[in-house]
Each structure stands twice: as C-alpha cells, then as structure tokens.
Amino acid sequence: MSGLRDLMDGYLTTRRAPGFKLVAPGKTLDAFVGWMEDAGEPTIRRDLATAWAAQFSRGTVLERLNYVRQFAEHVAWFDPATEVPVLDGRPYGAHRPRPRIFTDQQIDTLLVAAG
Template identity: 40%
Template sequence: MSRLRTTLKRYVGMRQGLGYKYDGPARRLSSFVTFMEARGADTITTDLAMEWVTLMGRQPSWSIRLADVRCFA
C-alpha cells in the first residue's frame, strides 16, 4: 500500500469520524490516488491534480474533483 493510499484511508476515516458520510469524495479521491500511483508519484502537485481533474467528465464536474483534491492535499 502506497503512502498516499495510507494517508487517504486515514483522511477519509477522520472525515467520517467527524460525522460526514463522505462516500462520493472518498471514491473520487481513491481514483486520484490510483492515478498518482500509476504515475509513480508520491507528492501531489498542481500539474498532476489538474491532469487528473480534466481526464474525465465535463467541465462542471472539474470543480468538484479539484475541491476534493485541494482538501486532501
């Protein structure tokens, strides 16, 4: 398990512990971590975040995906 994946599990657990359902963001962030792992990256950068945000979906969904990554970073 990568350092990012471990950090994600802890982050999602913390958010859920605070009472958030956090299912949608958890799925999106898991996809982001998979993307990062495929590139061999262990540090979140603006370039990688923007590449992932714009890979899928239409422009209106980009802001949601970017907000998820910003909070996680």
C-alpha cells in the same frame, strides 16, 4: 499500499468520524490516488492534480479538484513537498440547482392534467 493511500485512508477515517459519509469524495480520492500510483508519483503537485481532473466532464472538474485540494491540505502536514491545487477563485460545481417554484395556476393545471 503507498504512503499516499495510507494518508487518504487516515484522512477519510478522520473526516468520517463525526458522521460524514463522504461517498463522492471517497470515490474521487480513491481514483485520484490510484492514478497517482499508476503514474509513479508519490507527491501531490498542482500540475498533476489539474491534469487528472481535466480528464473529466466540465461540470465535475472543479468539484473533483476541490476534493483533491482539501486532501492535499491534509497531506501537506505530513509531506512538505505537497502542492495544494488552486481553484483560481472559481466556485466548484457542487451546488444544488434552483428549485422550480410553481404558481397556484401552474399547480392547478398540473393537477388537472394528472387527473
């Protein structure tokens, strides 16, 4: 195991202790740390995090980069050479879409159509 993987395991254990599941962040960070290990990079840098996130679809790049950013803030406590990625003020895409609110007439039409 690499030092980065040990830090990731500790980070996820600490974050999960209060009851958070962190399924998506866990998978994302595991993929990121695996990519860092394959590249032979022991330290998180902005350019590496951005290059890793850029290989994904446009809709998930900022969300994935946000997971890495939060992890990098944790890692920076243990490795001062760590660079925390910046999101450039853009919101990441992990927000729910607006709910569709039907009018009474639309609900009646749906009920008639459904039988």
